Structures are given as structure tokens and as C-alpha cells.
Amino acid sequence: MGITKTQIFDQQQNELAQFFKILGHPARIAILQYISKQNTCICNDLVEEIGLAQATISQHLKELKSIGLLKGEIEGKSMCYCIDIDRWTALQKNLNSFFNTTKKNCC
Amino acid sequence: MGITKTQIFDQQQNELAQFFKILGHPARIAILQYISKQNTCICNDLVEEIGLAQATISQHLKELKSIGLLKGEIEGKSMCYCIDIDRWTALQKNLNSFFNTTKKNCC
DNA sequence: TTTTGTTATCGTAATATTGCGATATTATAA
């Protein structure tokens, strides 16, 4: 066992859970917060700023990219990772929609 | 390794990540959605509705309770699990605050 | 008191995540 039974849930539930899951790590929260403070972002900065190994940071960036929250552009010999505003806003809207439609009380 | 280095992040980052993490499972999303549709909630219903074993559902409920999203009241010989509206609203506000303060673009 | 129904907890197996060193890749600089 141990495998999440995604097949018994619908696409909306799986997608929503996936977004939440990716955001559910303090390093990834910290990365997003740090990037949003900068005008440009280089991974190397993050290694010093966050305090995790370069390989680990790279992995977290990859996951944030996987849900479209970050987009990376090659800039010289380093990478410029940026928050994708359109995606960011869409995600926020999505989450709020979940919160607003799922809150009726019962007892 | 494999242990998340919570000590290198601040409380706000860890808490936020914890909320996201708990919401990051389709079964827990489905549970919240189902509860919000009902007027009362009994765990037994959930087992049939969601399609996971009773022990598994109970575990997911426990996690949702751990961040205060659900409160359970004993009602006869079954449990009435409800969404805690105050907590729910506070959490939504919290997440929106994160989204609003963390979105400046760079490139 | 005994039975019955409901939920919680324990123990365990399967899988996923986290983190890092080592190494590959890629682009500029020398």
C-alpha cells in the first residue's frame, strides 16, 4: 500500500491537492518569498539564502516549475527563475473558489 | 536524510507549509467537500462516499483536525465532524495574504 | 450485562519525499 488512490477522486480534487502538496514545504514557501523580493533570481543566491544544498534547491525549483508557478529563463550562464504571475493569480483564484464553495457549517 | 529541515525556516513559513501539506491530499479535499454538502457528518458515510477503508478515513480526519479545520462532536454513538468556520476563514485569509504579498514579478 | 454499531488506534507493508554528494550539462570567459 502507501500509494495514493488518485483514481477514486476526480480531476479537480487531484489537481487541487497537487497544488496544495507542492506548496506544502517550507523550503518552497521560502523560495517563492525570496524570489518575489528580488528583481532577478539566481539559484546560487538561493543556496546561500535558504541554506540547503544546491541539488536540493534545484529539485524544489523543479517541483514549483511542474505546477507552472515558476518559469525559468536562461540569462547568461545562470538561470533567472521568476514567478509566473498569470499562473499565480489563476491558482489563487482556484484556491479561493475551493474555500468559498466548501464552507457551509453543519452542527 | 529525508527529514525536512524545519529549523532553518521561520514559524510563519513552517505553519503555512503545514496547512498546505494537510490540504495536499485528494482524500482530504474530498472529505471537506463532502462534509460541506451535508448537514451532519458521520464517518461511516465517508467510508462509503470516499471509497477508502475506515481506518484510513479516520486517519485523514485526524489530520484535518490537527490544523483545526474540523471539529468533532460526539453525537449518540457516532461522531459529527464539522468544518470549523472561524478556522476555515482564518486559514483562507492567511493563504490569501501569502498570495498577495508574494507575487511581484521580475523578468 | 451482553450485544451491536461506530470511531480510534496499532502494527505493518508499500510507496513517496527529502536531502545531499557526485557527476553531467551547458554557456561564457580566458
Next chain:
DNA sequence: TTATAATATCGCAATATTACGATAACAAAA
């Protein structure tokens, strides 16, 4: 071309999560 610097990927070890059967706990009904 050969360094050099930045980022990505691989492989692995440690830990966490997911799921479930078995069983405990507990309250109402018989």
C-alpha cells in the same frame, strides 16, 4: 580549445506518508 561557473540530474540513505486489517474503546440498545 580549455578552464570556469551555474544549474540539472543520478543514485542513494533516511524519514514520512498512505493504506489497511486487526483490534481496542466506547456508547446505546437489547
